[in-house]
Amino acid sequence: MFGYDEVAEFVQREKPAVVAFVHAETSTGALQDPRPITKAARELDALTIADAVTSLGGVPVSVDEMDIDIAYSCSQKGLSCPPGLAPFTASRRAVERLNARKTPVPEWYLDLRLLGEYFDGHKYHHTASATLFYALHESLRLIHEEGLENRFARHRRAHHALLQGFEELGLRMHVAEGYRIPHLNTPRVPEGVDDLKVRKHLLEKDGIEIAGGFGPLAGKIFRIGMMGPMANEECVKMFLGRFGEALQAAA
């Protein structure tokens, strides 16, 4: 979590051309408020890039209001579509910066200028995956039908039901209140419990896959995704029952 002062101090000292940050951190379950970062970056005219891979579709990603220049995401998390696509947006400011480049982009595959010309429809770049586009279209249609606000509220309701269940199971959350991703919850593994055993039990007995922590958090947290159609109280209730059993079996 970065506050304005911290980012401002960094930006003043390093004068970066770009400030990049992760909006919703999949490995910890922490949600970063973009505004303190983008405000500090803007004061020195740095571009801002948000990794919205886990946030899009679950919490607001209001790029203009949040003053984010570039955001990218994925299709298989909050949008609940098959994986394979990376939704992407760039502000006018970012495009101007791109167009002012003096050196060519070294990678044809990742050259945003060529991709922009392709997007505008006048210059071939690659063969797009029509199948995945249809899938994305359908997932966006479902989101539109539900309404963004309703969707966010549903994710929050599922989150609170999950939190209540964790409390009843005696679990503590890794991330402090106010900084949690509603649809990716990271309770701490209780003292003396082997997280691998819990996850194996869930997967093999109930066909439910949750993730463990990695790096410094290996064995310390569970990572429990509850996104898109799964973010509802019925799923939460079912999951909590099985999770409780798995914890007991592994204790």
Next chain:
Amino acid sequence: MFGYDEVAEFVQREKPAVVAFVHAETSTGALQDPRPITKAARELDALTIADAVTSLGGVPVSVDEMDIDIAYSCSQKGLSCPPGLAPFTASRRAVERLNARKTPVPEWYLDLRLLGEYFDGHKYHHTASATLFYALHESLRLIHEEGLENRFARHRRAHHALLQGFEELGLRMHVAEGYRIPHLNTPRVPEGVDDLKVRKHLLEKDGIEIAGGFGPLAGKIFRIGMMGPMANEECVKMFLGRFGEALQAAA
């Protein structure tokens, strides 16, 4: 089309680390025999890279026998699967060259070493598109069921039926005999015929899409793909009837 002498002379003069070539050229309809190129390249220990985008699944791509180090292709042509995947192969020699790199690969996304570790299953790189993998698996299953040799022979039969039809329509082929891609045929646009009119007629009246030439070949050739399940005499017969009508309408 490159012969051995031509490539050998080039390789001796330029001493390239890598010789890359297009196996089946989509823009012209020409099939390049890889052997003269790879033989000359090997004599100077250059790696060989084959663009097998249009060839794989329609004609043999025997990388070992053809002495190709790296070949890449696509899923949506000869394999008849939805687009979005790029099948890829690298020889032991290419992998050794990669592992001997002194500078890191600048692009994380395209770093073959990271992709190799991901492929081996021990290090996460990206979320693969499971949907497309299932589709590719099914298309490979269908190819296996038919048998590669049968499949190639079927493409050749469709090709010869198409050639006969073109002759009856008075069309000449852009590519000389012996150098043609069986499943991507490029007859010349007859004198005085507007190729766009022909293609528009076919698309709007019959729902058949064929491509035109581009660059120096714009307006000069048609590019007619007949791949995978479409490479059969019934499709050819149907197509030739509609194509004849479209040519007549546009004359």
